[in-house]
Amino acid sequence: MSPIKYLFACLAFTLVAGASFAPTALAQGTTVVVIDEGLLLRDSKAGKDMQVKLQSIETQIKNELEPTRSALEAEGKGLQTRAQGKTQQAIAADTALVAELQAYQTKANGFAQRRQALSQELALTERTALVAFNKALEPVLMELVREKNAGLVLSRGQVVYASDATDVTRALITKLDVTVPTVAVVRQRAPAQPTQ
DSSP, X not given: OOHHHHHHHHHHHHHHHHXXXXXXHHHHTSEEEEEOHHHHHHHSHHHHHHHHHHHHHHHHHHHHHXXXXXXXHHHHHHHHHHHTTXXXXXXXXXXXXXXXXXXXXXXXXXXXXXXXXXXXXXXXXXXXXXXXXXXXXXXXXXXXXXXXXXXXXXXXXXXXXXXXXXXXXXXXXXXXXXXXXXXXXXXXXXXXXXXX
């Protein structure tokens, strides 16, 4: 190999080796902390408060649906009893029964749409509550990051292994409980669906 080619090969090797070891060297000087979001939501006062409020809204939605659900169930059983033992032709010949079955189907479809809209409202309420929780968490987390002089915060769920010394979840819960014991949770309303 000529001396110039050898020089270029050494230079290339030096650049590649330096580039591959640079992130490791950088990471060695960086303090890394890990937080467990599930534990944070489950054990913090704000997380517990949010869950209680969301559960209350879910119960409220179920209570709104219950009268219609039970009325449809009773009506469906009554129609099933009236149609029991009849052939398709006999049912088709009974115009009153056919009209009642069609009206029942219309009510059942309306109920399904209402249930779907309320389910979307609950999901929207949950997402909005999580945004409020994270917004309240951010300054507390940043304070802890400054205290620990951390350059990197990782989620426990995204880490294969982290020592207990890097997990700051309990310290974060303690700070959060003092500064933000509750989170505002307001039931969100889904946008009105166009009628078809």
